[in-house]
Amino acid sequence: MVREMTKAHEELLQEAINVYLSSLKYLDNFVSEPATKYGLSFEQYLILHTIADREHVSLMDIASERKVTRSAISRQIKVLLQHDYIYQKPAESDRRRLYLHLTKSGEKVESKVTDLTTARFDEWITHYGEDKVRDILDFVKDFSSQEMNDFNNSKQSNQ
Template sequence: MGNTNDALLKEAIEVYLTSLKYLDNFVSEPAKAYGLSFEQYLILHTIATREKVSLMDIANERQVTRSAISRQIKVLLNHDYIYQEPAQSDRRRLYLHLSDEGQEVEKKVTDIVAARFDDWINDYGAERARDIIDFIKDFANRKMGDLNKLSE
């Protein structure tokens, strides 16, 4: 590896060890106050913003296994943030709904996350935020494509 790449690698590692960990905490901390991971909050948010959503719908949209979402749903059920209701047309299909407490928690966390994001936009501007988001999307698409090619 050349000196330029060595220096960039060291800087990338430093950014990962400091800034990216902060970014994760910045996003996930509001949910932790309610005993939730950020992923669990996102499921709550999906249920809050959609009608007739099932575990399978969420798994398909996130491109993860049913069991991965099932584990997250179990936590939400244990906290009494959600409940399941069978579909009238097919009793085997269970729709997810927020309980009153789940609605309250989802709203509080959403408000905090939105306020934090607004602060971020105020600090950096919408254009720079868009550039960062676009870069992350591009990076993920390229690198995930590379990983998928390796596993084939």
């Protein structure tokens, strides 16, 4: 079934495409830029930040919190190990459980990227105002929640 769009909706669609082409697809680069200076993706930095914030954190803890597969986090951990930003150490109570820790260079990189990210976000708040930033974040959360709910419902009805 093909639905015809009203002229107003066609114009909104074109405007959405233009916003995507001129702005949204660059937002990820803008957000992740502080981490790329250190050879990291933003996801890898977030893992470093989680390790810095917590004393006992494992790969499985991070995967569970982010609602992603163990292998997805494992690939990120591998890069962090290769950069010598983290190391793994068995838990005292269960030697099979490996806790993640920052190396000295990992501590420095995490701290620097945190400072850069915080400064960048503070600039956004200063430029746009706290209320507008909250409105944008609320909209994105609502949009994401609704779209994921619709996506999951359509997947279930197609099974």
